[in-house]
Amino acid sequence: MKLTVIGTGYLGAVHAACMAEIGHEVLGVDNDEAKTAALAAGRTPFFEPGLQELLTRGIASGRLRFTTSLEQAARFADLHFLCVGTPQSPDGPGADLRQVDAVVDGLAPHLRPGALVVGKSTVPVGTAERLAARLRAVGATAHLAWNPEFLREGHAVADTLQPDRLVFGTASAEAEKTLSEVYAPLIRSGIPCVATDTATAELVKMAANSFLATKISFINAMAEVCDAAGADVTVLAHAIGYDSRIGRPFLNAGLGFGGGCLPKDIRAFRARAGELGVGSAVAFLSEIDEINLRQRHRTVQLAARLAGGSLTGRRIAVLGAAFKPDSDDIRDSPALAVAAQLHREGALVRIHDPQALDNARAAWPQLDYASRVDKACEGADVVLHLTDWAEYRALDPDALTPLVCRPRLLDARNSLDPEVWTRAGWQYAALGRLGAVGHPASAAPASS
Structure with missing residues (x-):
């Protein structure tokens, strides 16, 4: 399948490399030009055991590429994973969702009808529903789903390829089916999957x-x-x-x-x-x-x-x-x-x-x-x-x-x-x- 991973920090870079490793065509997207250039050249911007090897193989196979353009991402695929940061808000203990909102707003005008946007970032409950309404408000017909990550830094590659469980939060059988296809190799290996x-x-x-x-x-x-x-x-x-x-x-x-x-x-x-x-x-x-x-x-x-x-x-x-x-x-x-x-x-x-x-x-x-x-x-x-x-x-x-x-x-x-x-x-x-x-x-x- 073709898919994009938007945000290439600790979560996104690992997810992109692992999705390419299991056979998907992946386009990583980030607004940081220096980081994107480093990844495209096969250099990891941070230390994570096993990631360098996956990045090298993904780029060499042609299944893993990188860009700074959300418009290019929308043209490349109809499945988009959101992996941007949700740090603590500078104004209080709540999550700062500005990066998530900015990506959805930037992606929305370019999404093809029926595209699936899948959040992986850790967010407050109700975020997916709010983002779905945000897409509808600008006339986008994309679907929203949430597929939380459970990665441990230092073990992120193994936790992606052999996770304890997969969790699919969807609003339609079609979205659940798409996520099942994405993770089919993992599901076939016996990884438990919770659909909700x-x-x-x-x-x-x-x-x-x-x-x-x-x-x-x-x-x-x-x-x-x-x-x-x-x-x-x-x-x-x-x-x-x-x-x-x-x-x-x-x-x-x-x-x-x-x-x-x-x-x-x-x-x-x-x-x-x-x-x-x-x-x-x-x-x-x-x-x-x-x-x-x-x-x-x-x-x-x-x-x-x-x-x-x-x-x-x-x-x-x-x-x-x-x-x-x-x-x-x-x-x-x-x-x-x-x-x-x-x-x-x-x-x-x-x-x-x-x-x-x-x-x-x-x-x-x-x-x-x-x-x-x-x-x-x-x-x-x-x-x-x-x-x-x-x-x-x-x-x-x-x-x-x-x-x-x-x-x-x-x-x-x-x-x-x-x-x-x-x-x-x-x-x-x-x-x-x-x-x-x-x-x-x-x-x-x-x-x-």
Whole structure:
């Protein structure tokens, strides 16, 4: 089939390359000329494992091309996927839908009768219905459907080609049939498909993200209790995770979530529920958000304790800048938020990250950066593990000991082996384990 993907950011570029991979003729569309030129030349504008290979194959096969013209897109196909951003509004917690509206308005005059416009962006419930009315108001006879994405950055290619489920929100059997044809190879492989109305499809994505955020903040709330009680949150999570009603995934206590999805989506969901008059039904999301942000503050506080009570003049090595591993995305990065706060409190911060240094440097030029872990750790009073890259889990503490000023580690992701680090002479601390590992809670760090 011929189809377009409008918006070639983290979602759109992956979707376009994956649709070409399963055999469709795809035209990617973006108003950013530099990004479009880079993609057309076979260069990915961001880091995502596996995407470069798909992009190269798609372009070489002739099934994947790129343009900046919505008019060309409308001439190319009658099926259009909307993958533009829906960031948090600058005026409040709700979603900023200006990019979605602009694409629909720009596409509408050029759509052929019966074209199908399929939203993939995360939007407040009711957006598809509003956009359908917008199309009708200008005389367009296109259909609107919603096919939410459930991608994890760092795993986006696999999540597109082998998703947990497909969700089709449509208003007609014809639209459902078209989407079934698009995803036929996936459906034949046994991927579950849920067909529903557009409002439910929109809510599925918001509900899924809110539930995941709730699990993460729940275990981080338990981490606070564990610190107060001298318990170990990692053992707690392991034990309750055996319960099939709870499950172990997303019960990893630590610095919390960030990125371009969960934080802004739970705020937008809360705002939209308020507009619908049911704000009290999701009022708990305010506390979920607060718990998540509080983890960043707690990390800074613990770093100060490990540094001897004050951060002023202390050298802090920060391992991680991306909001999660296997990505160069720094949007609402907990790691960078902590690094910036350390800097504001007088620390001398040096950051390492395998992929996100350029983005971090552009956003926070006042911080210091190192292209190698050993350079980041030179002379450090405290080393902070803030993004859970596999590279950091494989570090040899014995090799780092001669480089640092004092062997003190704050594992804010609870993923390093405390026995390995303490055996090498390091003082180890982790959120939710202060009384159980390393004992920083019962013995104050040296003030030297």
